Amino acid sequence: MNIAKYNFAYLDEQTKRMIRRAILKAIAVPGYQVPFASREMPMPYGWGTGGVQVTASIIGPNDVLKVIDQGADDTTNAVSIRAFFAKVAQVEVTTHTEEATIIQTRHRIPEAKLTEGQVLVYQVPIPEPLRFLEPRETETRKMHALEEYGLMHVKLYEDIAKHGRIATTYAYPVKVEGRYVMDPSPTPKFDNPKMHMSEALQLFGAGREKRIYAVPPYTEVVSLDFEDHPFEIQHFEEPCALCGATGVYLDEVILDDKGGHMFVCSDTDNCEDRREHGHRGKLAGHALEAAE
């Protein structure tokens, strides 16, 4: 029986052309938010409709797709988006960072260094870094046009006045190529330095807010700070409890109701890979069985 099929990668061709044009402009003006006619997707806003539309517009049959949600390959959002593209684009999917040509991410950058052949697609909830300081789009657009970013520094200064330090820990604003202030999406500020001079192309899609922006490879991405309060990333006191990694981003996992907890890698692929190579943390237990 002949049943109706979706177009390759779900979106119709006119929609893809529209998104592709927006992506090209975004690459040409790094950090600038290009408006686009975001479509309804078969998933609710907040589940990565922007990232999914960007991925659907660039993906081809030879791509290998990885999807992560807070660094994990095995959480609901990641699993369902991976399954979506396996079904509508029949592409190969993977959980291994180095095998992927397109990595769609919700709020983390993989620990493994990305390379020239890769594209990182971010799912972005609020693309406008000035939105909570100035709710009017007409005004924020003017502020970007005039490069008027004093308000953002006032916000960071107020952090210091209140808390004695810059208390922003995620969605930490960056300046791209010395021109546009950009929201790096709600990644922990730990990941900000990885955006700077990245070998991989970085594309950002905000579905509900209808914006696409980009950071080309080898582009300057500087986290905003002050001379006497320089930008700092998070540091963790203990290594990953499973793989013993240090210098990676860790999640706290509550173990019982008596205050027991452990810190484990947020990047599950990195953690599994380390354990397969024999690295053991203090709570690793028995050796991990080889992946089937």
Next chain:
Amino acid sequence: MDTTIEGGFADLVLGAQSVFRAVMEALARPGSVQSIASDALPPAPLAPELGAVALTLCDHDTLVWLDPVLAANEAVVAWLAFHCGAPLTSDIGAAAFALVSDVALLPALDRFGQGTDEYPDRSTTVVLAVGAGTRAVTLKGPGIKDQFSTELPLPGGDFIEQWAENRTRFPRGVDLLLVRSGTVVGLPRTTRISEA
């Protein structure tokens, strides 16, 4: 063969996808030569690569400007109308895309749409078919590690000065795609060019 309805992508979907990825890589890595694997065969003098880019990016939402030679060619206009459905314009500053079949026909860059400070994306993307001659240049800017010395099929004359002016208008300005014999080279408005 009917030159109007023949000559599109054999595979509409994957043809456009592969050309787009080449163009995206070209703009993300300025100066790199990306190959366009396309079976698009538009009527001359519309180069196959110009036709492929038009099929990939132009449709009823985009105003297209054609150089005077292309605009006067009925077969080319009919082919673009049939395959892209893009409205043509003679107002060069309003065009989203400009297709230029010969460097001699390239207007001054500041005549194209530059976008506005608030909407720098509303500018013209110029797709230019270039010849065999190349110039030794050094490129700098986003997408380029340190700097990149290469030979590029750039237009002659005062092009490099014009491009420097284009760069000073940032974030406004035009983006340029140079196409020839199955390849595309991208020059986004952020790229700085100096003669090596």
